[in-house]
Amino acid sequence: MPLIEAPVSLKGKSQMKQRRNLTISQFFDKHFVTITIAPFVIAIAAACVVPLVMVFIESLFVDRPGEFFFVGFKNFLDISTDRAFHADLLRTIEYSGLSSLFSFVIGLAMAMVLNQSIRGRGFFRVWALYPWAVPPVVAGFIFKWFFNEVYGAGNDLLIRIGIGGVNWLSQPDIAMVLLIACDTWVRIPFVLIILLAGLQTIPKVLYEAAEIDGASPVRLFRHITIPYLIAPIRVAMLVVTMFSFRMMDIMMILTGGGPGRATHLFAAYIYKQGFRFLHFGRSAAASVIMIFATLLIVAAYNIFLKPRVKESR
Incomplete structure (x- = not known):
């Protein structure tokens, strides 16, 4: 057995x-x-x-x-009563909003042009990405050199055509415009490449059918292009807005926050609280506020930029 x-x-x-x-x-x-x-x-x-x-x-x-x-939440209470904190935060919101808006508008326009069958399209696509390859610090130095009041190429050009030099970086409004322009110049290529990729996924048959029905270019853009680009737009705008909201390197090189505090941004406020005034707790509290502000930006984009086109499976 x-x-x-x-x-x-x-x-x-x-x-x-x-x-x-x-x-x-x-x-x-x-x-x-x-x-x-x-x-x-x-x-x-x-x-x-x-x-x-x-x-x-x-x-x-x-x-x-x-x-x-x-000390609990005392650091938050201290910075909430600091006028410099309020001014820098509002200035950063204005700066980030305008920079992101211009980056989106110009990037979308360039993407639509480079999506067409034009001669030299590959060449222009490569060179359009050049500002993205330039580190922000270098971009700040380029703009600072070009708009220097003494030896800058911008003033040299104006003098040659008889207009006369301009104190670009000594006037608060002009300095802020240049800061926004420099940041926009750096961000445009990223928006361009994201939106260009999105444009190439839109079926051409949709445009052809709409054109047969007599749709104008404006209606094509509104009812076909934008709905299909909502997801790429959301990605591009999220990244661009978050980067511009915490930007400090271009500001430190180009304007140093001046003249006065006309271009002083929130990231520089956090940096100076910690490493100049040695208030590390207060600097951390300001950083927490920046984190929550960034989360609000993400939530806003996710709410207002919902996809309008359902992907076919």
């Missing part, structure tokens, strides 16, 4: 082992993507969440050389 049962027992164990191996293999096949990217997602989440938590904790303390103690 044992001689008969032993092979059956071994066969049963072999079948159980095969089933177990098959189950594990099926599990890995089913969840392969999740298992593969999970470590990277966890690492990225940790790299994002841990600094955010540390900044929030820091904002609840007075942290200065020789001083470190808990």
